[in-house]
Amino acid sequence: MSTRDKGSKQAPSKKTSAKAQAVKTLPEIIRPYGDTTGDGMVQVSFTLPIPHDKRAEGAALQLAAKMGLKPALLVHAKAMGSDFTFFIVYGRVSHLVDLREVVVIEREFALLSAKDVNAAIKARLRRKLVVVGACIGTDAHTVGIDAILNIKGFAGEKGLEYYTEIKVVNCGAQVLVPELVARARAEKADAVLVSQVVTQKDAHIHNTMTMSAAFREAYPAGKVPLLIVGGPRFEQGSAHALGVNRIFGKGTTPGEVASYLVHAIGAGQAGQSLP
């Protein structure tokens, strides 16, 4: 996954870096490669919800044609129970790929392995990074915060507890803002993670703004810990308006959060007790 964000911001090929050009000039138009340049061959598999017979095979070929596979070769069809059929189709796609139109959205930080995260924290802080997490407001759904913090983790990645250089304090659900601020101060938190999963009437926005205001009030300017919110309903790009450093959306993994933390402490965004 770490290779994904290495592409340049927008990819107009004219502006590719000199280094990349020196290595190899890519053509602007390409097709899939089966065994010969330009053959356009691909392989797909899918299931149709009908019994396996001649008509089902015709249906599979029709779908392949609509997907742009011409000619399409039905290499495998197998009944799965009495109501479904599984197909494997090979074929030549008629589509062309225009590399000039490929847009790569870059993450502002690099994804690091757990080992690299630990090493970076050790090098930069020479102590553990302290993260305090909570669900605030009436939200009792700790699914999000637990996915990020608990060692069990999410999507095959271990949570922040797994990182030897991160100290995690998980306050759980329905934590009051003053309690959260007090805990963050007591623990000398470098970062505060707040999750808002279930929300009505924009409660997630009000809760977040109350939280960020409380932190700004309780800490001297420039010393506020990193404030991070996560949840499926936050709008990307609204971090500034909410008074937080970063928003994470649905599907965020612990590794992304850890990598962001390293990036942020490197950039000196977190005020308190950072070098």
Added chain:
Amino acid sequence: MSTKPKLELDPAVIRKARSLARRAGAPVVKLARTHTTVSVERAVLRLAGLAGADHEGVPWVNHLVDAVRDEVGLEQGVTTPVFDALGRGEAPDLLTLAQKSAAGSVSFHLPQGRDLSRAHSSALRAVKPGMARIDRNRVTRDRLIKRHGNPKQRPWIYLIVATGDIYEDIPQAQTAAREGADVIAVIRSTGQSLLDFVPEGATREGYAGTYATQENFALMRAALDEVSKELGRYIRLVNYASGLCMPEIATLAGLERLDMMLNDSMYGILFRDINPIRTFVDQRFSRQIHARAGIIINTGEDNYLTTADAVDAAHTVTVSQLMNEYFAKEAGLEDWQLGLGHAFEINPEIPDSFRMELAQALLARQLFPQAPLKWMPPTKHMTGDVFRGYLLDGFFNLVGAMTGQDILLVGMMTEAVVTPFLSDRDLALQNVRYVLNAAGGLSEDFHPPGDGFIQTRARRVLSEAVDLLEKIVNDKGQPGSVPLLQAISDGTFGLMKRPADAGKGLDGVVKCAPGYDNPASTLLEAGRGR
């Protein structure tokens, strides 16, 4: 299994491992016997027939336990003040009493003398029908197995369904059984393990899984009974007795004839940050229920390997199996009920990974010859390359066939990619069938040499396990501390430090007073050794 053992293990080392496990576990059992939890008390009320929830979904058992706790505490158990209140005519039945207690219009007392013994005996009378239903379910299961039959092959094929909607799960589970699954697990909604109540009714939305509720259990069991009859093979149903409501979910499983339950001795502590004492108290009660209900438990050693390195941490799996065995047997479970877990999680990039997998699987087989071992597929090294994943699952199946595993959780090539497509499941079952058909008998021919790589590796893992157990037993903190709890708080397992005075659910732990009474425990302890 009847043939001569494949590994030359020193019986003295095995004996030592078991005796260390007993020494590490015994003080924890003592702790479990002298404490109760809100969930244990709620489970007792469920056995006494209290079910349902208020209009906000808060179960009546939670209302009643909370009300009693607020007024007189739980140190004597919940049933004594509850049945005293019923005896005094505060309400005609448990449900009405719970409803009145939620409104704050019941006063609870701790009865004395004759009132006390009357409360004890009516409490005992009240939980008997619940216990009898669990007993009847066990008889029914035995009868259905006799009628429909067990799977023809070993290992049994274990498949997972998880849509979030019980009415979607049912046809999927029936289809899976028709395709060859012998055991169906309904994965729970993410986060249910941290709810301190059991949701009610048939549920249609969950996150990456379906809520475990009594009604969902009943619906799924009925659907699988139907398909068992159709297929002439008893299809087993699995759910999860873990998290904060372990005792209640175990009870519901017994009441609705589930057949297997995931139930690990330390999973909740290490991976869910649930308080250690809460976990051990809840676990002992839930395992007593499972023992009574004839349920096979599945332990969660696979989790150790997804966190730590499967080569370096191999011995922690063995230690956990030994601890799970000790706690299970102490709670009354028999060998045939111990679905001890282990997993194929060694990095396939390292040389000899397959040989090390064979060594570990043989070691488990030989240490626990009578236990129905649960063999779990690769997850950590499934990369999204589904083709490579399919090959890895094939090798996983081969280890299962060669080492006589009993319950095989079918690996999906789309692990860590998507929730499995219908076709992924079909391909996965073809993979299992091919391997069992082609190599199922290989165990007969496969005898690794005594001084070879596999035997040497197995002996090394066992001796590391003994070393770790020794370290645990000798982990002395303050005087009077429990070494295993000390080891858990020192981060000995899975790198996690879990102190005994922290973690979720701690406020639900209560130390029993001398007069503590729990009629369910009375029946469970009396019914041991059945």
